[in-house]
């Protein structure tokens with residue numbers, strides 16, 4: 317077995333998940349491809365959203381994939397970093413908004 | 428990272444074409460992880476690869492260049508002394524007069540650095556070729572006073588200028604091609620516009636070549652063209668006609684970069700994964716003959732750099748025979764995956 321949980325080469329093998337479940341794997345990849353097509357949002361915009369989400373879900377494979385995708389699409393590093401901050405802001409906001417729950421509980425328990 | 432010296436001047440192992448070809452057949456290809464190009468095209472019914480109608484005659488006027496770009500597949504630079512002689516040019520002119528090709532494409536290095544460049548353009552323009560291209564790296568126009576009038580010279584002979592500008596932003600351009608290259612290129616483009624290039628009603632064509640500044644493939648050519656047009660117009664008031672998105676082939680200095688940055692395997696995987704049988708049908712070698720500075724004939728500029736001469740009885744411009752050449756089989760290796768990835772890649776951009 318590999319000594320690390322994440323191996324960069326595994327990204328290339330992503331397609332192989334279909335081998336153990338042909339139907340679900342194929343459905344997923346069809347869906348995935350469709351999502352990233354040019355639509356009401358441009359492929360460029362979708363790539364930046366994907367990059368932000370990759371960071372929020374902290375997936376090293378996705379981060380590699382969408383950094384490269386961004387470079388391919390001519391997205392600048394400033395744009396990429398702003399996307400990452402957008403994800404990070406929502407993630408920290410999501411943490412902080414729970415502060416209200418903490419405050420509510422605190423007040424409720426306190427005399 | 429622009430370089431100071433060519434592989435050749437550094438006496439690097441990769442300066443020898445046979446070493447590059449060996450490298451491209453080893454590793455992932457030897458282990459069978461990735462298919463050899465010849466097996467791949469056989470599998471998709473595209474073998475053997477043969478030329479179709481000859482359309483483009485591409486002449487390499489020499490490997491000398493004022494730049495030393497890190498991705499250069501020619502391994503060009505100021506330290507390269509290989510330059511086409513007037514005698515070879517004369518042999519080329521004989522061929523230009525009779526060829527069925529509709530496009531003449533002068534490249535280098537910086538073709539303008541050949542001392543007989545202007546004489547040759549003048550002579551060649553008399554042959555009535557439909558599309559006469561000069562590939563200019565732009566900075567040459569500002570490199571020395573004697574080149575400042577090139578835009579006017581090009582205009583006089585109705586030359587179709589094809590110029591490389593890796594990106595519409597300074598940082599990426601300078602990283603790949605050297606500090607100050609971006610500003611000089613912008614200035615040169617403005618000079619070409621001022622001479623009438625890419626202006627309505629002048630019929631003077633100016634196209635740009637984009638190639639990725641790193642170990643990734645180019646994206647959709649149209650989308651990039653839109654981005655380039657918008658940015659160059661808004662920031663610098665520059666106009667151009669078409670943008671050609673070109674894939675970097677894993678040879679010469681780009682191969683050196685891929686190996687040094689540990690991107691080689693991933694890059695080859697990406698190329699093979701993006702293999703598109705439709706692109707194989709119109710790869711550049713199917714409609715082009717490439718002539719080296721010393722008059723040898725090749726299927727394309729890349730094969731020229733890999734010293735893979737045409738597989739034909741006729742191998743030199745001095746014995747040029749279009750009919751005999753059209754019967755040849757094209758010489759291929761794993762670098763060819765660069766031409767068949769995605770929408771394909773040629774000197775005229777995407778092909779499929």
Ligand code: SF4
Pocket residue numbers: 492493494495496498499500501502503504535536537564
């Ligand atoms: S300008 Fe062109 S020929 Fe010259 S070093 Fe750069 S890529 Fe090579």
Ligand code: SF4
Pocket residue numbers: 710711712713726727728729730757758759760762763764766
């Ligand atoms: S590298 Fe040359 S020979 Fe190979 S496919 Fe491309 S144009 Fe043809």
